[in-house]
Amino acid sequence: MYRALLFSLLLPVIFLTGCSNTGTVFKDRFFAFGTLIEVSIYGVDPALATRASAQIEQDFLTMHSNWHAWQPGALSTTNEQLTTMQPFTPDPSVLPLLQEAGRLSQLSNGLFNPAIGNLIALWGFHDNALPAGTLPDTAAITTLVEQAPDANDVTLTGTQLVNHNPAVSYDLGAFAKGYAIDRAIERLREFGIQNAIINAGGDLRAIGQHGDRPWRIGIRHPRQNTILASLEIDGDTSVFTSGDYERFFEVDGKRYHHIIDPRSGYPADKTTSVTVIHDNAATADAATTALFVAGPDDWVEIARNMHIGLVMLISADDIIYMSPAMQSRIRIEQDTAVEIRLSEPLS
Numbered sequence: 001m002y003r004a005l006l007f008s009l010l011l012p013v014i015f016l017t018g019c020s021n022t023g024t025v026f027k028d029r030f031f032a033f034g035t036l037i038e039v040s041i042y043g044v045d046p047a048l049a050t051r052a053s054a055q056i057e058q059d060f061l062t063m064h065s066n067w068h069a070w071q072p073g074a075l076s077t078t079n080e081q082l083t084t085m086q087p088f089t090p091d092p093s094v095l096p097l098l099q100e101a102g103r104l105s106q107l108s109n110g111l112f113n114p115a116i117g118n119l120i121a122l123w124g125f126h127d128n129a130l131p132a133g134t135l136p137d138t139a140a141i142t143t144l145v146e147q148a149p150d151a152n153d154v155t156l157t158g159t160q161l162v163n164h165n166p167a168v169s170y171d172l173g174a175f176a177k178g179y180a181i182d183r184a185i186e187r188l189r190e191f192g193i194q195n196a197i198i199n200a201g202g203d204l205r206a207i208g209q210h211g212d213r214p215w216r217i218g219i220r221h222p223r224q225n226t227i228l229a230s231l232e233i234d235g236d237t238s239v240f241t242s243g244d245y246e247r248f249f250e251v252d253g254k255r256y257h258h259i260i261d262p263r264s265g266y267p268a269d270k271t272t273s274v275t276v277i278h279d280n281a282a283t284a285d286a287a288t289t290a291l292f293v294a295g296p297d298d299w300v301e302i303a304r305n306m307h308i309g310l311v312m313l314i315s316a317d318d319i320i321y322m323s324p325a326m327q328s329r330i331r332i333e334q335d336t337a338v339e340i341r342l343s344e345p346l347s
Ligand code: AMP
Pocket: 111, 112, 113, 114, 116, 120, 125, 171, 172, 173, 174, 175, 241, 242, 243, 246, 258, 259, 260, 261, 262, 285, 288, 289, 293
């Protein structure tokens, strides 16, 4: 357990190189959403950057506590209220988040499913510590899959929610970090900041320019301690990756990781990593999870539904699937031969 945890801490999904040779760079780091958040602000007065960054940190801590499904806060209270099956008005901080998560879930044909909190908890991935390495009861998994909790089971009238499926429990682990990054970028813009990067444990959104060279981002190999591919970003871009190496345990040599296929109740096993580039971080976050579950056979259909044009998916049999638009953005950094399969253009 500790080895797996250490592994995920020592090997960020990405590296960043290239930096500003011109203007002032301000950097700040803090922990939120279970990861290190790094804020980089370019070309503004340090006093303004310090004020903006302090506000961002405070916002992140508030969002983390509001949107954590399993620690006391607005979302966990909402989850408790859902179990009553009675109409209630949730804390205003959760409503827009739940609406956007529901919209993206629908576009993903339910493969990104923010209502499967009970399944996540059954596997033990709700906890900050990794599960002890025991498999959940198969009958309990089957029951939850048959109950088919879905964001559509919760209806909104005015500001009131009512739940129609007792199996619904929200877990926004696949989405809230991206949503929070979008809110933080809005906040930076309110401060008049136009050039910045918010990097949350390797998932990031950049706005504006970052000196005289674009940033180069490395995407790690899902099975090796190496960089598989790199890409350059500039302007308003989010890059998110979901991988089966982030949180997992092994039983009898088989890996059980934290991205669950809502149709089977088990970890999705045809994919090892998905990277998405999109202008919006919340959409990119939900999409990486949905495309991971969709796997090599169905990712193109789901990417089109979700209006995602730039995707790289590594399958469990080590084939790299990409959209043509992604291929023109990315450079494979491996010396050994890799098989690449290009899809039709996504848009
Ligand atoms: P990500 O790393 O963005 O793919 O998010 C993974 C996290 O999202 C997990 O730790 C769970 O909390 C949650 N999760 C797992 N499977 C799903 C799924 N199919 N849909 C929505 N959330 C999920």
